[in-house]
Amino acid sequence: MPNDPSETTPRGAPARRVTMQRQGPILVDGPVEVELEDGTTVSSDRFRVALCTCRRSRRYPWCDTSHRKRV
Amino acid sequence: MNHECPGPALPCDRGPVSAAVTAYLRGTGPLPRAEDADAAHPYGDDLQLALYVCYELHYRGFAGVGPQYEWDPGLLGVRAALEHRFLSALRADTPGHDSLDDALAALLVEPVHGTGVSHYLRDEGELWQLREYAAQRSLYHLKEADPHAWVLPRLWGRAKAAMAAVEFDEWGAGRAERVHAQLFADLMTDLGLDTTYGRYLDAASAELLAVVNLMSLFGLHRELRGALVGHFAAVEITSSPGSRRLAEAMRRTGAGPAAEFFYDEHVEADAVHEQVVRHDVIGGLLAEEPHLAPDVAFGIDATGFLEDRLGERLLADWRAGRSSLRAPLAEAAAHSR
Numbered sequence: 493m494p495n496d497p498s499e500t501t502p503r504g505a506p507a508r509r510v511t512m513q514r515q516g517p518i519l520v521d522g523p524v525e526v527e528l529e530d531g532t533t534v535s536s537d538r539f540r541v542a543l544c545t546c547r548r549s550r551r552y553p554w555c556d557t558s559h560r561k562r563v
Numbered sequence: 564m565n566h567e568c569p570g571p572a573l574p575c576d577r578g579p580v581s582a583a584v585t586a587y588l589r590g591t592g593p594l595p596r597a598e599d600a601d602a603a604h605p606y607g608d609d610l611q612l613a614l615y616v617c618y619e620l621h622y623r624g625f626a627g628v629g630p631q632y633e634w635d636p637g638l639l640g641v642r643a644a645l646e647h648r649f650l651s652a653l654r655a656d657t658p659g660h661d662s663l664d665d666a667l668a669a670l671l672v673e674p675v676h677g678t679g680v681s682h683y684l685r686d687e688g689e690l691w692q693l694r695e696y697a698a699q700r701s702l703y704h705l706k707e708a709d710p711h712a713w714v715l716p717r718l719w720g721r722a723k724a725a726m727a728a729v730e731f732d733e734w735g736a737g738r739a740e741r742v743h744a745q746l747f748a749d750l751m752t753d754l755g756l757d758t759t760y761g762r763y764l765d766a767a768s769a770e771l772l773a774v775v776n777l778m779s780l781f782g783l784h785r786e787l788r789g790a791l792v793g794h795f796a797a798v799e800i801t802s803s804p805g806s807r808r809l810a811e812a813m814r815r816t817g818a819g820p821a822a823e824f825f826y827d828e829h830v831e832a833d834a835v836h837e838q839v840v841r842h843d844v845i846g847g848l849l850a851e852e853p854h855l856a857p858d859v860a861f862g863i864d865a866t867g868f869l870e871d872r873l874g875e876r877l878l879a880d881w882r883a884g885r886s887s888l889r890a891p892l893a894e895a896a897a898h899s900r
Contacts, residue, residue, distance in 0.1 A: 511842075519838055539728050539736070542835045550807070555834040557803040563672045 517542035517555035526553045570624045571761025574616065577769075578609025580645070584616050587638065588628045594637050600644045605652035606872070610645055611772035615764070617642040618779035622706055623760060646780055649773075654861070657868045663849075663860040666793075667841065670800045670863065680874040681808035683881070690816045694754045695887050696877070697747075697822075698763040699771045703778070704747035705760050708733035710778035711795050717788040722847030726792075729799075729836045729844070746825045753819030756892070766888040770873040777869055781862060789855030792848055793862025796840045802833035 511519040523537040534553065542555035549556045573589065576582035579599040586592030595613070603610035619625065620633040632638060660666035684693060708730055718726055735741035748758040757763075781791035810826035813819070849856055880887040 516838065517834070519835075536831075537736070538832065538835060539732060540835050540839060542838055551831055554831050556807065556830050557673075557834050557837070560804070561672045562675050 516545075516559055518545055519543075528553065568624065568627050568629055570626045570628070571759065571764065573625045573628065574612060574764045576609075577612045578603065578607070580609045581612040581616065584613045584638070584641065588616070588625065588632055594641050597644065600641060600648070603645075603648065605648045606769060606773055608769040608772075610648060611769045611776060614642065614645045614649060614776050614780075615772045617645065618776060618783070619761070621779070621783065622709065625761075649776065650780065653777075653865045653868070657861065657865045659864045660860055663793075663845075663856045663863075666860040666863040667796070667800070667845075670797060670867075673804055679805070680877050681805040681812075683878055684812040685808035685815070688812045688816065690754075690818065691892075692881050692887075693812060693816060693818055693822075694756060694892055697751055697754050698756055698888065698892060699767050699877075701747065701751060701756070701758075701763050702761075702767050702771060703775045705744050705758070707743040707747060709744075710775075710782040711791065713782035714788050714791045714795075717785050718792075718844075718848060720847055720851065722792075722844050722851065725839050725843030725847060726795075729839055732832060732836065743825075743828075746821070746828060749821035750813075750818075750825040753822040755894075763888075766890040766892070768873070768876055768887060768889065770869070770876045774866075774869050774873055777865060787858065787862075789848065789852070789858025790862030790865065792840075792844055792855075793859035793864075794866045795862075796837070796845055796859070797863040797866040799833050799837040799840045803830050803837065806830045806833065 508521060513519075520541050520543060522539055522541045523535065524541045524543075525533050525535040526543070527533050536554065544552050544555045544559075546559035548558035550558065573585045574581075576585055580595045580603050583592060583595035583599070587594050600610075600613075603613075616625070617638060620628070620630075620638075624630060624633070660669060680696070684696065688696075711726075712730060715723060715726060715730070731737075733743050735743070735745070739745065751758045778791075778794060781787045781794050806826040806829035810823050810830065813822040813826060845859055849859070877887050
């Protein structure tokens with residue numbers, strides 16, 4: 493809520509919510525620019541972005557559901 | 564072609580019910596007889612095509628058919644009888660999970676040795692099979708995400724905001740060239756298919772019509788809003804891994820860049836959408852209306868049931884070296900292959 497001071501940063505911008513899950517990607521509101529280990533950047537302007545945390549994604553850093561259990 | 568009533572041509576009939584519905588829309592005959600509607604097989608060509616034609620009046624209609632037929636009371640009565648046959652059969656035949664959690668959990672695991680259509684197309688699909696697959700699926704993908712829009716007024720709060728956000732993404736996030744239906748038309752062009760809306764209705768199998776009719780059925784009835792949400796969740800949850808296999812099939816067969824891109828985009832987009840649909844659309848809906856959990860589970864299970872029927876039909880035809888279509892495709896244009 494923009495008019496709730498407890499949810500704004502010192503600069504006045506609303507805090508960006510990041511949703512963590514133990515089994516699944518990190519969800520971040522887009523647009524997002526991701527800096528990779530080699531210094532390159534990739535970006536996504538989707539309204540929400542799912543970032544891979546299992547390291548198995550073939551579209552890393554984006555989630556491709558490779559974290560799912562295989563049976 | 565009637566300039567005041569544009570749209571695709573009415574399809575060829577597939578039995579007495581679909582014949583009467585199309586004749587009625589042409590103004591050349593009466594509505595179907597109740598005994599014919601009652602006798603039609605609930606998943607068969609005749610009933611599914613008649614129902615599809617009734618529903619299509621709510622999307623883009625047909626050439627030469629006046630728009631007022633969308634709300635024709637007699638035709639709506641026929642549609643209700645057909646819907647009752649279809650929905651009753653689905654409720655009786657769908658193998659249901661005991662709970663919504665079980666239904667969702669079953670979708671959230673990946674088989675190590677999958678045997679579905681996307682596995683087949685990835686491993687051994689030929690270009691002619693990919694063309695048939697795209698021609699059939701075009702009945703949905705050229706109106707991708709449209710049937711789900713009808714649920715928006717039936718949701719509110721977190722569920723509505725999340726559903727609208729996913730739909731916005733499906734419709735290109737404000738950019739016409741990124742509307743998923745347009746991306747699918749681009750795929751069809753790569754495959755040498757005709758991108759005209761409704762072009763492949765006569766070619767599509769009853770199994771495919773049932774998959775699309777399910778969305779319209781759930782979307783058009785507020786009573787079935789939970790099932791619509793469950794259906795949408797099932798599509799989004801299963802889309803990413805399936806799309807990856809189809810993207811690989813397109814790459815392996817050299818189908819073309821737009822054909823690859825359509826499925827590559829769905830790998831990434833639907834990995835996000837399934838999270839949003841599970842946590843916020845289903846979560847938000849059930850926070851408001853917890854009694855809808857069994858309906859959400861039914862929507863998931865009915866979707867799986869009809870998709871499995873379609874998959875079995877496609878694979879049975881292809882493994883026997885047969886076309887899966889009722890009407891053959893024109894040869895691909897020279898530029899595509």
